[in-house]
Amino acid sequence: MATHEHPLLAMAPEQRLQETLNLIIQHKEIWILNDEHGCVMLNTDEEEDGVPIWPSSDLAQLWATDEWADCQPLSISLDDWLNKWQPGLTGDDLLVMVCPLPGEEGEVLLPSEFSEKLRR
Template identity: 75%
Template structure:
């Protein structure tokens, strides 16, 4: 499969959110991009900081270009996400940007909302 042929790329942000959540639960994993400084953060349109997450390493790699070219996808188990990441992000006032794709930031949720969706 070519990177740009992923079916999620053709979906609306809302459809992508639903499919992403399904895949994350199915595979029991969340993917982020990481470099020597830690995980990649993006700004939302409202200038809030968010951590982008993806359901697969291939989709995460689509962001690893230009200023993020040194970044590598990092797998986080769903249980680690629920135990450590959700409270850590919430404590730092960070949002979760679900499956952004080139040109679109994706749906933006609070860490609590995101984890609640994953727990459905």
């Protein structure tokens, strides 16, 4: 685990969602975790599949432990997210898990809802 405390780590999921959106819009990139099989997927509490996303590589890296130790943060441009990922995730019935933290899934949105918030 990284020893430095990121301000997002202390926030409630709703605050983290807003701050994550702000950072993504500011830096025009979204971070996922990737391994040789592709993008890391998580299950929500309702047993639905979701793709966790983060606003920075260091936050994504917090997840790269234990079974995900061989995963690397991967940057996706905001344009690629809106034009390729969002339609792809929607087509695969996947959700977006916004800035989950170890032990907590974060806000879970439909890809279209997440992209709509990014376009505001």
